[in-house]
Amino acid sequence: MVSTKWFQGTENLELCFEIRKSVFCDELNMSSEFISDIYDGFSFNVVLYEDEKAVGTGRLIFSDGKYLIDKICVLSEYRGNSLGELIIRMLVRKAVTIGAKQTYSVLDLKYKRLFEKVGFKETSLNSDGNCLMLKEGDVGGHCS
Numbered sequence: 397m398v399s400t401k402w403f404q405g406t407e408n409l410e411l412c413f414e415i416r417k418s419v420f421c422d423e424l425n426m427s428s429e430f431i432s433d434i435y436d437g438f439s440f441n442v443v444l445y446e447d448e449k450a451v452g453t454g455r456l457i458f459s460d461g462k463y464l465i466d467k468i469c470v471l472s473e474y475r476g477n478s479l480g481e482l483i484i485r486m487l488v489r490k491a492v493t494i495g496a497k498q499t500y501s502v503l504d505l506k507y508k509r510l511f512e513k514v515g516f517k518e519t520s521l522n523s524d525g526n527c528l529m530l531k532e533g534d535v536g537g538h539c540s
């Protein structure tokens with residue numbers, strides 16, 4: 397059974413850091429500096445559990461006047477079950493709950509389809525190949 401929990405405050409984010417480390421550092425060979433940054437002090441973080449096991453996370457930050465979703469990750473063995481989509485939906489709903497009219501995300505083009513499923517639209521493409529995507533308002537419906 398899938399359940400969710402919210403975490404805030406750097407001192408409470410150990411679990412989020414563990415999942416980020418497994419995916420971004422151990423699997424994708426990214427620098428350990430990617431695990432945490434200054435935004436963690438005031439970000440909203442959702443953790444997804446499959447039964448008792450924490451298997452995915454993502455966060456909502458406020459940066460340059462925008463509500464932004466980032467650092468979404470699901471442990472590799474749990475992917476393809478719409479958990480990534482559920483994380484995005486939870487984060488958009490959180491943004492709307494705290495007053496956002498728009499929610500943004502900057503992502504690699506390979507994840508564009510995933511975000512489109514939740515109603516995001518591409519607004520610009522950066523020279524580094526990442527795109528800025530925007531979701532107006534709240535999420536409706538349900539995960540695919």
Ligand SMILES: CC(=O)SCCNC(=O)CCNC(=O)[C@H](O)C(C)(C)COP(=O)(O)OP(=O)(O)OC[C@H]1O[C@@H](n2cnc3c(N)ncnc32)[C@H](O)[C@@H]1OP(=O)(O)O
Nearest residue numbers: 466467468469470475476477478479480481503506509510
């Ligand atoms: C702004 C961001 O944070 S973008 C995400 C950055 N995170 C990462 O790169 C971490 C590594 N990736 C992951 O942890 C996972 O692949 C996630 C979190 C992006 C998706 O998790 P999942 O639980 O598999 O997502 P979910 O099952 O809801 O959707 C899968 C969809 O993601 C997309 N997708 C997932 N992984 C990949 C991949 N490696 N390459 C291309 N597309 C992918 C596909 O569109 C797929 O949809 P489809 O099966 O209908 O074609």
